[in-house]
Amino acid sequence: MKGLKLAAAILVFGTLTCTPKSEAKSLSNTQQFIAQVPDSETENPNDTETYFKRGFKRIESKDYRGAIEDFNQILKIEPKNAYAYVGRGLGNFGLDEYQAAKTDFDKAIEITPDIGLLFDF
Template sequence: MKGLKLAVAILTLGTLAIASPSEAKNLSQNQQTQPSQIIAQTPTPPASNSTVSNHLKRGIEKFQSKNYSGAIEDFNQALKLEPKNTSAYVGRGAARFLLEQFQAAKSDFDTALEITPDIAYAHYFRGFTNYALKNKPAAIADLRKASTLFQKEGNQELAQKADSAAKQIETN
């Protein structure tokens, strides 16, 4: 499976202004999240034991309950046991994004994409993270890549939303 279903669907983007990092967070918060699907949708090496899966599951549960710091702790534990677990990197990145730790979030998405380059959701979230970091060209590139990957996966709805977000950023 190629994507992380820690999905966000953009509502109405309206006019995007490159003013503050909180705007990117607000943009992403106007979207629906489905963190329970992280493990099922993200390509990751096989878990060495059930302990990694347990940490991931607890991280997802904490994320769902908006305990982002707690989720980060569990994703950290999973990464201690399995340093190349892309699910943990993307989950931790999403939690860090919502805590407005944008540079740390970007680092997590970068690492996930170094391990597995074609994770649509990692590109998608990194696009919004780059936007928060005021890197408009990188945000547009990531969102376009996400759109292409979503199309390959057959997820036309998210492909369109990623493309629309890239166009909105580009015109501002």
């Protein structure tokens, strides 16, 4: 089970580094990464990158409900964002909500059928 969660997390982080909206250099330095994730109400509510970073940070710290909230915010802004569905699926998987996780993963594949080709397992 832990191996599957780790593989899913690697899948998502790999996806983030391949998307045009993120820069791999900003994900490589953990201290910088933490500093770029504000929790204040002054953050831009339409900034999906902030929600992505915070969502995956919450996945790492096992705050799955908080991560799901962040990915839901992304989906409000970009309803067809396959990576947000993957992130939310990871959150649901972490909460042992397997059917909800499967639904999210299926939706990500429906939106981006070749999403799995970005990763080498």
